Amino acid sequence: MDYTQSKLQTMQRLFEGTVDYARASLVLAELGYAVSAEELASYRLWTDYMPLYDVNPYTEEQHNLHVIWELLDKVPLGLNCAFAIPFRQMIAKRLFKRCGEGFVCADGCRFNFGNQIELGDNVSWNMGCYIDAKGGVVMDDYCMLTEYVKIFSHNHSEVDHMVRTYAPVHIGAYAKLFTNCTVLPGVTVGTGAMVATSAVVTKDVPAYTLVTGIPAKPQRERQVQSLDPAVYNQYMLKDRLFQVKK
DSSP states (O other), X not given: OOHHHHHHHXXXXXXXXXXXXXXXXXXXXXXXXXXXXXXXXXXXXXXXXXXXXXXXXXXXXXXXXXXXXXXXXXXXXGGOHHHXXXXXHHHHHHHSSEEOSOXXXXXXXXXXXXXXXXXXXXXXXXXXXXXXXXXXXXXXXXXXXXXXXXXXXXXXXXXXXXXXXXXXXXXXXXXXXXXXXXXXXXXXXXXXXXEOTTOEEOSOBOTTEEEETTTTEEEEEOSOOOOOHHHHOOOSSGGGTTSOOO
């Protein structure tokens, strides 16, 4: 067994029980951090200071998993995709509200309320994506985010910054969001729809429709419309690595 597989097996053993402060300290030690359980308990995330936290707080385990997610990107082992991709899958299955099989996530992806994110099977995020999940974000099977996609599910009052409105975002199966596009609160991106690079989506996108521009507007239908995984081959990496072959 090589180093990477050995390290993954160790993490799997540590994840067999609840990831409380003591266990999270052991996980971080495996990543190269010396953080005691007492120190970890004192950490306050950005999420902790949001008004929504008063009604939807993290559990101790969710808090620790979010810390681990963030710190993974700051150590050399986080660059080792053979470790980092399966390890992020392990975290997401415990932290997110729902996470299907075959989730692939590159480095630099961040979110606030992980417990408000729901993912189907074979969802993939390329590097640098940001998911504001305050209002809830759902991504169906084979949804794909390319680099630096941003999704927002809340707005602020123009008068009082503490006054927020929340509206869920739903990204349909086989939808594909291209580099640096932005999806705003309350939007549904339909099944098989595509959002072009740098587009800003302010309204629902019909199924199998390509939208472009600011604000995003329909341009044409997707060339192929199917729910057959073999048709789109919408897997993030070569040979469908780390994902469920259907």
